[in-house]
Amino acid sequence: xxxxxxxxxxxxxxxxxxxxxxxxxxxxxxxxxxxxxxxxxxxxxxxxxxxxxxxxxxxxxxxxxxxxxxxxxxxxxxxxxxxxxxxxxxxxxxxxxxxxxxxxxxxxxxxxxxxxxxxxxxxxxxxxxxxxxxxxxxxxxxxxxxxxxxxxxxxxxxxxxxxxxxxxxxxxxxxxxxxxxxxxxxxxxxxxxxxxxxxxxxxxxxxxxxxxxxxxxxxxxxxxxxxxxxxxxxxxxxxxxxxxxxxxxxxxxxxxxxxxxxxxxxxxxxxxxxxxxxxxxxxxxxxxxxxxxxxxxxxxxxxxxxxxxxxxxxxxxxxxxxxxxxxxxxxxxxxxxxxxxxxxxxxxxxxxxxxxxxxxxxxxxxxxxxxxxx
Amino acid sequence: xxxxxxxxxxxxxxxxxxxxxxxxxxxxxxxxxxxxxxxxxxxxxxxxxxxxxxxxxxxxxxxxxxxxxxxxxxxxxxxxxxxxxxxxxxxxxxxxxxxxxxxxxxxxxxxxxxxxxxxxxxxxxxxxxxxxxxxxxxxxxxxxxxxxxxxxxxxxxxxxxxxxxxxxxxxxxxxxxxxxxxxxxxxxxxxxxxxxxxxxxxxxxxxxxxxxxxxxxxxxxxxxxxxxxxxxxxxxxxxxxxxxxxxxxxxxxxxxxxxxxxxxxxxxxxxxxxxxxxxxxxxxxxxxxxxxxxxxxxxxxxxxxxxxxxx
Numbered sequence: 001x002x003x004x005x006x007x008x009x010x011x012x013x014x015x016x017x018x019x020x021x022x023x024x025x026x027x028x029x030x031x032x033x034x035x036x037x038x039x040x041x042x043x044x045x046x047x048x049x050x051x052x053x054x055x056x057x058x059x060x061x062x063x064x065x066x067x068x069x070x071x072x073x074x075x076x077x078x079x080x081x082x083x084x085x086x087x088x089x090x091x092x093x094x095x096x097x098x099x100x101x102x103x104x105x106x107x108x109x110x111x112x113x114x115x116x117x118x119x120x121x122x123x124x125x126x127x128x129x130x131x132x133x134x135x136x137x138x139x140x141x142x143x144x145x146x147x148x149x150x151x152x153x154x155x156x157x158x159x160x161x162x163x164x165x166x167x168x169x170x171x172x173x174x175x176x177x178x179x180x181x182x183x184x185x186x187x188x189x190x191x192x193x194x195x196x197x198x199x200x201x202x203x204x205x206x207x208x209x210x211x212x213x214x215x216x217x218x219x220x221x222x223x224x225x226x227x228x229x230x231x232x233x234x235x236x237x238x239x240x241x242x243x244x245x246x247x248x249x250x251x252x253x254x255x256x257x258x259x260x261x262x263x264x265x266x267x268x269x270x271x272x273x274x275x276x277x278x279x280x281x282x283x284x285x286x287x288x289x290x291x292x293x294x295x296x297x298x299x300x301x302x303x304x305x306x307x308x309x310x311x312x313x314x315x316x317x318x319x320x321x322x323x324x325x326x327x328x329x330x331x332x333x334x335x336x337x338x339x340x341x342x343x344x345x346x347x348x349x350x351x352x353x354x355x356x357x358x359x360x361x362x363x364x365x366x367x368x369x370x371x372x373x374x
Numbered sequence: 375x376x377x378x379x380x381x382x383x384x385x386x387x388x389x390x391x392x393x394x395x396x397x398x399x400x401x402x403x404x405x406x407x408x409x410x411x412x413x414x415x416x417x418x419x420x421x422x423x424x425x426x427x428x429x430x431x432x433x434x435x436x437x438x439x440x441x442x443x444x445x446x447x448x449x450x451x452x453x454x455x456x457x458x459x460x461x462x463x464x465x466x467x468x469x470x471x472x473x474x475x476x477x478x479x480x481x482x483x484x485x486x487x488x489x490x491x492x493x494x495x496x497x498x499x500x501x502x503x504x505x506x507x508x509x510x511x512x513x514x515x516x517x518x519x520x521x522x523x524x525x526x527x528x529x530x531x532x533x534x535x536x537x538x539x540x541x542x543x544x545x546x547x548x549x550x551x552x553x554x555x556x557x558x559x560x561x562x563x564x565x566x567x568x569x570x571x572x573x574x575x576x577x578x579x580x581x582x583x584x585x586x587x588x589x590x591x592x593x594x595x596x597x598x599x600x601x602x603x604x605x606x607x608x609x610x611x612x613x614x615x616x617x618x619x620x621x622x623x624x625x626x627x628x629x630x631x632x633x634x635x636x637x638x639x640x641x642x643x644x645x646x647x648x649x650x651x652x653x654x655x656x657x658x659x660x661x662x663x664x665x666x667x668x669x670x671x672x673x674x675x676x677x678x679x680x681x682x683x684x685x
């Protein structure tokens with residue numbers, strides 16, 4: 001059981017700064033996902049935790065011990081690589097025992113560890129095969145097995161599922177979650193897939209351009225994204241952003257947005273914003289699932305319901321739900337609808353917006369404007 | 375629909391020659407090379423085999439006398455030395471070239487500064503012909519002009535370095551020169567192999583707690599084992615064909631100490647007019663090559679079948 005504490009971490013390659021002041025901590029048994037687009041520095045951060053990259057500035061502590069200049073093998077970590085990095089000339093068993101042999105673990109202990117892990121991952125029949133004779137999912141298991149035989153303080157995963165096909169990826173995701181529940185090791189998991197991050201992590205660190213944009217529980221990150229980047233990155237289809245202006249209708253706060261033909265729509269806010277950008281300009285963020293076909297009966301049930309009409313440009317049925325691209329002013333926004341009563345192509349849709357779940361952002365700082373009292 | 379189909383049908387019928395042409399083109403292109411290699415390689419190999427069992431002397435004659443030239447050959451002391459030299463030289467030359475080449479490749483693989491320059495320096499000897507290599511090194515080994523002369527000029531008047539003038543050490547001079555020339559070639563292939571190894575494997579091994587030596591021994595070198603075999607085979611057939619290097623460096627001397635089979639064949643065939651025995655010696659060289667190459671061919675065949683079976 002172990003904790004990971006990172007403070008003020010910087011990484012520079014020459015004059016290029018790829019990590020700019022990372023603060024991160026993982027509590028004992030926690031599953032932390034580092035998520036972000038490619039080039040955001042998440043893999044570099046993981047490599048630094050593993051000791052494969054040097055630290056330019058800042059501190060990395062495992063269980064309180066400063067490990068900045070400790071060699072990878074002495075950090076008591078195990079890592080699963082994107083490419084699996086199984087030794088091709090060795091059998092699955094040799095792959096798993098290689099680390100223990102390097103450390104001089106007695107043979108009997110090695111056997112016991114292999115037995116335990118092989119049973120856990122159900123890879124007993126594969127132990128005498130070489131990686132070339134294994135399928136992608138089997139290699140993935142062996143790679144996890146190699147990490148598990150060590151019983152390390154910290155588990156590091158570097159995009160372990162991105163080389164698998166879509167179906168297998170979902171299965172393995174569940175496997176990893178089960179495994180973590182059973183083993184309970186502190187885990188750092190790098191991914192570019194926000195769904196993996198949402199489903200697996202106890203906390204998510206969203207990274208962009210070398211810094212952490214938000215570090216919080218998955219639902220908090222999803223419901224209250226710290227800024228426009230996080231809001232757009234988490235969720236699929238992405239959150240819709242509509243430029244608007246803060247105003248008041250009958251003394252209640254509202255957002256005015258421009259529609260086609262010079263009209264404006266007034267969208268009432270159920271709770272007043274805590275701060276107000278200087279010129280009153282805001283960006284309204286609405287998730288696709290908070291758009292629906294307007295029905296007057298709903299008005300009484302939902303607080304903060306706004307309504308406008310929008311022409312339907314594209315309809316994309318996915319089976320479980322139907323995505324529709326709608327035109328609001330100059331913008332196209334995407335909504336998720338129930339297939340029953342989904343918008344039809346060319347229809348002028350009476351569009352309901354659940355303003356209670358909408359977010360407001362400051363267009364200059366890109367940061368979330370909190371709503372509500374307090 | 376049926377109109378269009380019958381149109382295509384008609385087109386096909388109108389050009390019956392086109393199919394035949396496309397079938398014959400690859401054969402026509404290959405033919406000159408195939409014929410040349412059939413005549414010059416296989417034809418003359420068989421011819422040499424026949425001559426080696428004839429009573430030819432100055433000029434080829436075709437009276438079959440069986441294996442007598444082979445007995446003559448093997449009773450000749452100079453041939454025994456030559457064939458012995460071949461094995462001695464091949465073993466040292468191949469093993470040491472592999473070792474030096476690998477050491478250079480591993481050294482350069484440590485991301486040294488000016489890597490391209492080092493690579494070029496070590497590769498250059500391969501671009502120099504054996505004759506030039508032999509001549510230059512014969513000067514370096516020469517007591518009157520080479521290393522000994524230079525070091526004595528620096529003040530060490532007792533310094534002696536005379537590999538080529540001693541019948542017991544002259545073979546090492548040839549081995550050393552051969553290694554100097556070929557290790558860059560081995561290095562280039564090994565380096566390409568080392569660079570093709572997935573860097574994640576090395577990282578994984580580091581996390582697994584393996585020392586750098588263990589990472590090379592257990593992870594990296596087994597991966598590039600096929601390159602070892604390929605380089606060794608190429609070096610071995612260099613070794614068996616060794617001729618001009620010896621001619622330029624020691625002329626087979628001192629005495630007959632550094633005679634090689636190829637020198638011996640040349641001597642018998644073109645200097646002494648003993649064509650049958652010379653041909654027999656050439657056949658023995660072919661045999662030595664076959665001993666090396668046949669297992670290699672079988673091994674590569676086995677490997678590709680393994681790979682195909684695995685999919």
